[in-house]
Amino acid sequence: MNVDFKDFSRKMEKTLDVLADNFGAVRAGRANAKVLDRISVEYYGSETPLNGVATISSPDARTLVIQPWDTKLLKDIQKAIQVSDLGINPQNDGRVIRLVFPQLTEERRKELTKQVKKYAEDAKVAMRNIRRDGMDYVKKLKKNNEITEDDQKKAEKDLQDMLDKFIKKVDDATAAKEKELMAI
16 A cells, blocks of 8 residues: 655645745845845735835846835835845835845855755755654554555655655755855
8 A cells, every 4th residue: 555645745845935935035146026025014004015015126136126006105115124134225215215235245145155054954854844744644554554564664765755855955956045145
């Protein structure tokens, strides 16, 4: 009998998606609207994501322009960006907010690389926890005599192979992000 690991595979895919989102939020010297995904402003009494109250464009490789649909939000958006961990001072001209991304220093690149490695390690830990849950599931099936010992060994090997495949994807994504960060 084959043990179904679709749920565990789906959870690992979800972990990869979260990792990709985290990597997207790490700015690599180029203007990328994804760095603003975590920023929200208060709009009519509720916290609203920035891209829900403004148009975000990138006129060149180092600049993001935020044009709110309601100009009354300019100050709130400016304040939200200042208190975020972006480390960029927004320039407000009364109609739009400009974010100019400075060239990354060597020190900042190294900090960002450490952050990327931490995100990758968190993803690997999450995936190992998913594998552990899968192993517990297989042991439970064996205990209830739903599978044979040979099926248990094969299922555990399949689970480990699946984990190895996902860890390789994490390592590949991490290497690509580090290369992007270190490119001048």
